[in-house]
């Protein structure tokens with residue numbers, strides 16, 4: 001399967017979902033899409049079948065606001081019908097709410113409040129090590145999210161317990177709601193910080209490249225005595241010049257004109273991928 | 274219906290006050306847009322502090338600055354500023370007695386379909402149970418203005434919860450009776466007392482109109498001052514009626530209704546029905562859809578009040 005093509009195809013689902021649901025966090029959905037597609041279709045051992053048994057790799061969406069991207073990927077993976085989530089997202093009475101919820105198949109932990117995912121993932125990795133299980137744990141965080149103190153508490157505990165079965169992915173799209181992360185609350189030098197905290201940091205120059213992400217996850221797996229951080233340098237709003245690198249597109253809902261432009265751009269990327 | 278949201282009104286009052294009071298400081302946690310504080314940040318860069326997505330830091334910094342002479346107004350979603358920063362609110366603000374006004378925006382179920390992580394249905398309970406913390410839920414923009422004009426000047430900690438969107442007016446610009454820490458009597462009545470706070474006041478008022486058409490006389494009280502609760506007003510409303518209904522956008526436990534029930538039970542026993550959100554993650558929907566679903570609009574409140582009187 002051409003995962004780069006799939007990523008662009010699923011981006012279109014996300015746009016449709018957000019337009020129909022009249023809300024969503026489009027910018028971060030677009031930046032994280034290749035990360036999710038690579039995890040679910042290449043890296044992680046998780047399927048609708050093994051999910052039901054409890055024996056599978058674990059995933060936590062710490063930046064829970066990017067739930068639309070997760071829904072699109074989970075639907076493509078067969079966890080629930082694509083038509084359902086496309087139609088019901090954010091509608092009255094729907095189970096497809098604006099953040100991950102474990103009443104839905106494929107989702108293990110509820111999130112939405114930033115800074116929770118890493119400590120939870122540390123707990124999962126600790127338990128699976130005690131269980132003697134080969135199951136690995138993956139968690140996706142935002143870069144703005146790095147300002148939460150609990151992220152660094154989890155960073156410390158993950159390294160303290162030498163959790164080689166834990167892989168955190170940082171969606172380094174350089175933007176949060178109020179603007180550039182470096183203007184709002186400077187994060188750099190992120191690589192040095194995570195390294196100093198005891199993590200195996202894998203710098204991915206293009207975090208929207210499936211090939212580069214595949215290599216990064218392989219490198220993470222090879223490091224068994226330390227947790228790994230995949231520092232994925234991504235583009236917020238990736239896929240269309242209408243929204244790329246624009247803070248205002250954090251949770252903007254495209255109007256008709258923007259919609260047409262975005263969909264055309266995404267289709268073209270899909271063809272070229 | 275005005276198009277001024279209560280959070281917008283808070284920022285308007287702060288903008289006005291900041292012109293002459295250089296000690297006023299607004300703090301945000303990547304929340305300036307949702308708090309309507311972007312104009313403040315632009316107009317008063319020296320009186321604005323951004324902390325990033327770090328609500329504990331937000332409240333701690335606000336407390337530290339207050340200790341050193343500032344009047345601080347941290348503004349962040351109600352769910353995060355109360356739950357995530359609860360210990361900072363308790364220890365650094367209330368216990369250390371710093372002049373911090375905690376502004377919880379988009380409170381209750383304002384965030385609708387974003388789900389329980391973003392709802393604050395326990396903030397009245399958790400903030401009210403902190404010694405020294407005052408809790409206010411203004412009902413409309415006019416009342417918000419009057420409340421904030423007092424709060425920008427006083428020196429005590431407080432938590433103020435407002436919703437996300439502009440809500441229909443309960444009062445008008447030239448008719449907004451307001452006395453600090455005294456509930457506002459919206460109308461007198463002799464059958465049932467409807468005591469509400471925040472956005473529920475509007476629906477209590479609508480319920481009173483519906484009841485009136487059915488020959489039932491409702492006493493309507495706007496209990497914007499949840500803590501200190503205006504106990505005299507509760508006793509008066511209960512004493513002049515046969516039953517009490519409280520309405521709030523909150524968990525059924527430990528909220529304004531619980532406090533009213535305590536006062537009524539101790540002073541003038543009557544049946545008290547506490548209408549609130551359910552003890553479960555609420556159904557997916559907009560605030561209005563959620564309110565309707567759980568009977569927290571005019572119709573639902575009126576029906577319950579009637580049932581109570583007939584019981």
Ligand SMILES: Cc1ncc(C[n+]2csc(CCOP(=O)(O)OP(=O)(O)O)c2C)c(N)n1
Nearest residue numbers: 028112113114142143144145175176177303
């Ligand atoms: C504890 C907490 N505080 C605030 C928010 C509101 N919020 C939702 S998304 C967001 C910005 C996130 O930025 P970032 O982590 O960079 O995510 P991305 O750019 O990938 O969308 C904020 C502040 C939240 N969800 N949780």
Ligand SMILES: [Mg+2]
Nearest residue numbers: 143144175176
């Ligand atoms: Mg970001």
